[in-house]
Amino acid sequence: MASSVTEIAVGEWHPAGSSRSVPSRLIEDGGGVKALGEDGVELAGGVLAAVDISARVGAIPRRVEFPDGSLFETTDNDAMDRFLKRKGKTSLVHEWERFHPRLIAVVLATVLCGVAIYRYAVPALVEVAVLVTPPIVPKIMSASTLETMDRTLLDTSALSAERQNKIRDGFNAIARQSDRGEGGYRLNFRKGGTIGPNAFALPDGTLIVTDELIELAGDDTEMIIGVLAHEIGHVELEHSLRQIYRAAGVAGLIMMIGGDIGSGAEDILVQGAGLLTLSYSRGAESAADRHSVELMQKAGRDSTAIARFFDLLEDKLDDHGDTSILSTHPGTPERRKAILDYAAQLRAGAQ
Amino acid sequence: MVVAETASMQGTSTQRVPDNFHRLSFSGSGKEYFGIWIVNVLLTIITLGIYSAWAKVRRNRYFYGNTVLLGRAFEYHAKGKQILIGRVIVFAYLIFYNVMLTFVPIAGIILALLLVVFVPWLVVRGLRFSARVTSYRNVRFDFVGGVGGAFLAFIVGPVISVLTLGILVPLASRWSYRYIGSNLRYGQRAFTTDPSVGAIYKSWFLSAAIIVAGLLIIAFIGFLNLAVIMTLFDGSYVATPELQVSMIALFVIGYLAFFSIFGVATLFYRAGVRNVAWSATTFDGKHQLTSDLSRGRYAWITITNVIVTLLTLGLMRPWAAVRMTRYVNEHTGVHFEGNVGEMFDKIAQEGSAVGSEFMDFEGFDFGF
Numbered sequence: 001m002a003s004s005v006t007e008i009a010v011g012e013w014h015p016a017g018s019s020r021s022v023p024s025r026l027i028e029d030g031g032g033v034k035a036l037g038e039d040g041v042e043l044a045g046g047v048l049a050a051v052d053i054s055a056r057v058g059a060i061p062r063r064v065e066f067p068d069g070s071l072f073e074t075t076d077n078d079a080m081d082r083f084l085k086r087k088g089k090t091s092l093v094h095e096w097e098r099f100h101p102r103l104i105a106v107v108l109a110t111v112l113c114g115v116a117i118y119r120y121a122v123p124a125l126v127e128v129a130v131l132v133t134p135p136i137v138p139k140i141m142s143a144s145t146l147e148t149m150d151r152t153l154l155d156t157s158a159l160s161a162e163r164q165n166k167i168r169d170g171f172n173a174i175a176r177q178s179d180r181g182e183g184g185y186r187l188n189f190r191k192g193g194t195i196g197p198n199a200f201a202l203p204d205g206t207l208i209v210t211d212e213l214i215e216l217a218g219d220d221t222e223m224i225i226g227v228l229a230h231e232i233g234h235v236e237l238e239h240s241l242r243q244i245y246r247a248a249g250v251a252g253l254i255m256m257i258g259g260d261i262g263s264g265a266e267d268i269l270v271q272g273a274g275l276l277t278l279s280y281s282r283g284a285e286s287a288a289d290r291h292s293v294e295l296m297q298k299a300g301r302d303s304t305a306i307a308r309f310f311d312l313l314e315d316k317l318d319d320h321g322d323t324s325i326l327s328t329h330p331g332t333p334e335r336r337k338a339i340l341d342y343a344a345q346l347r348a349g350a351q
Numbered sequence: 352m353v354v355a356e357t358a359s360m361q362g363t364s365t366q367r368v369p370d371n372f373h374r375l376s377f378s379g380s381g382k383e384y385f386g387i388w389i390v391n392v393l394l395t396i397i398t399l400g401i402y403s404a405w406a407k408v409r410r411n412r413y414f415y416g417n418t419v420l421l422g423r424a425f426e427y428h429a430k431g432k433q434i435l436i437g438r439v440i441v442f443a444y445l446i447f448y449n450v451m452l453t454f455v456p457i458a459g460i461i462l463a464l465l466l467v468v469f470v471p472w473l474v475v476r477g478l479r480f481s482a483r484v485t486s487y488r489n490v491r492f493d494f495v496g497g498v499g500g501a502f503l504a505f506i507v508g509p510v511i512s513v514l515t516l517g518i519l520v521p522l523a524s525r526w527s528y529r530y531i532g533s534n535l536r537y538g539q540r541a542f543t544t545d546p547s548v549g550a551i552y553k554s555w556f557l558s559a560a561i562i563v564a565g566l567l568i569i570a571f572i573g574f575l576n577l578a579v580i581m582t583l584f585d586g587s588y589v590a591t592p593e594l595q596v597s598m599i600a601l602f603v604i605g606y607l608a609f610f611s612i613f614g615v616a617t618l619f620y621r622a623g624v625r626n627v628a629w630s631a632t633t634f635d636g637k638h639q640l641t642s643d644l645s646r647g648r649y650a651w652i653t654i655t656n657v658i659v660t661l662l663t664l665g666l667m668r669p670w671a672a673v674r675m676t677r678y679v680n681e682h683t684g685v686h687f688e689g690n691v692g693e694m695f696d697k698i699a700q701e702g703s704a705v706g707s708e709f710m711d712f713e714g715f716d717f718g719f
Contacts, residue, residue, distance in 0.1 A: 019488035019698045058379060058383045260395070261665060
């Protein structure tokens with residue numbers, strides 16, 4: 001028996017629940033470990049399986065808790081590691097944490113994984129979330145949004161019934177060409193007030209166009225239809241749901257590593273993610289523009305009608321701005337060119 | 352030596368033995384923490400956040416385990432699973448709350464009521480959990496505060512602070528420090544905190560002055576650039592490219608200036624209140640805690656930490672975290688009355704703190 005007794009480490013021993021401590025040695029004895037006092041008397045002991053040895057973190061004191069609740073503590077981490085290694089237990093996490101050139105690989109892996117998660121995992125999760133979202137969700141969301149907007153921003157339309165019907169006929173013709181069909185959309189006319197010439201789509205297919213936009217368009221009904229086809233694009237491609245899920249997913253990920261990166265850096269990351277959301281929004285606008293071109297062409301209408309809308313914006317509102325990192329929509333001249341190019345490309349493909 | 356003697360003679364009139372004042376120290380290093388940190392971040396990212404609970408355990412074990420008083424380190428005992436359960440509960444509540452807010456805005460009254468009850472409860476759970484998983488010399492801390500006190504400190508306090516535009520912030524600070532400080536236990540002994548409102552207002556005035564002066568400067572610069580700003584509001588919006596550029600520049604500078612003014616004021620206030628509150632705290636009725644952070648130095652360390660972290664794309668964050676902890680620890684101490692060894696020999700664990708630990712989960716995250 002005596003031959004199997006080996007000293008593991010020196011440290012201090014606490015009785016259960018007491019802050020009193022005495023100098024002690026930890027020894028390996030047969031199938032277990034024991035804490036001995038200075039005089040060699042056994043203070044506590046237990047078989048290895050019943051003893052709780054804390055995992056190594058840096059160089060903080062190592063704890064060995066005995067079944068009776070008493071505690072042996074030592075700063076000799078290396079000795080404890082040697083003992084555990086003999087017993088076939090190594091801590092993989094600590095091994096990787098050690099300051100070692102291998103950490104360069106860990107840093108690179110972290111950057112790569114971060115980018116991969118942002119580029120692939122978040123969009124994939126967003127797709128899954130969009131798929132499992134029951135149709136009732138966008139419905140309730142849209143109903144409450146429209147109600148709020150009607151109460152605060154919008155007014156009843158002052159447009160003549162004749163003009164409304166003309167636009168509605170054109171709109172129904174292109175809605176028939178869309179995946180959701182004519183019944184998937186409801187067109188609403190409203191007086192825009194402070195929001196001015198505008199058109200927008202709610203995720204359940206509710207479309208709103210303001211009197212100001214129609215006045216701006218004048219006699220060019222085709223152009224209004226083009227703009228509405230763009231809004232159909234937003235609904236068809238489920239942009240609003242995607243944007244909500246995406247923002248939530250990215251914010252969630254940042255929150256998870258928040259404790260490790262500190263609150264200051266976390267705030268700045270959140271702001272950065274906001275800027276990236278804007279770029280996502282610019283991408284969504286371009287996709288909706290292309291959708292407008294496709295729909296208009298399918299319906300046998302003027303596929304470049306929406307480009308004229310951008311001409312108008314440039315002339316009347318004097319909007320020559322380029323795309324900047326701070327904008328939600330691509331720059332107007334840029335968009336017009338992209339639309340004309342895409343329409344030409346589609347026509348070439350059709351012939 | 353002569354200088355030190357005169358200093359202690361001119362100091363407080365109490366007859367404290369100078370030997371009995373002990374400061375905390377920090378024995379970790381940025382180099383050592385770097386490995387722990389980067390592995391934490393990597394595993395958190397690949398597990399889509401689930402590992403963050405275990406990452407927190409390793410991070411806290413490192414920081415507590417290197418915080419040393421009288422040659423002994425603190426210890427953090429939480430298990431990853433307990434933290435994960437707490438996070439799932441908070442996360443589920445937030446989703447529920449946001450879903451309800453989006454779809455049934457009319458149910459706002461019920462939600463507000465739920466929030467008012469649920470948040471203080473989570474705060475109490477979080478405080479109790481944090482206390483119970485912290486030990487020093489094999490004895491756990493405990494927290495005995497109730498939901499009512501948490502409601503006053505963490506709901507009423509922030510609300511009146513906002514409503515009074517910050518004028519009552521010192522009152523809110525006093526409530527929260529008193530609530531935490533006076534309900535904290537170590538062994539069977541209690542901590543008591545009673546910071547005076549006057550002392551907190553003293554450090555509040557400095558921060559208020561910084562904000563007022565800063566806003567005046569911004570207003571003055573804004574006045575000088577009135578021509579640019581006017582075009583934004585008169586509706587004509589004939590922005591030449593040059594005007595647009597200067598408008599964006601003005602916007603960015605204004606944004607940065609605004610945040611740095613409030614940031615600096617907040618940091619000054621935070622350090623000042625910590626000094627007041629910790630120095631008004633005693634343990635077991637006689638051992639006096641002390642905090643003597645320099646407000647300027649504290650703000651400087653925080654700001655340079657953020658800048659260095661950003662410039663190195665996060666890689667210097669471990670160094671920054673260690674630097675801050677070391678500074679705060681080294682400016683925190685305890686005046687012990689009587690023989691320290693004898694005192695600690697008498698302190699023993701109360702049953703309750705550990706018994707329920709395995710049933711416990713963390714609510715809102717509150718570190719001490």
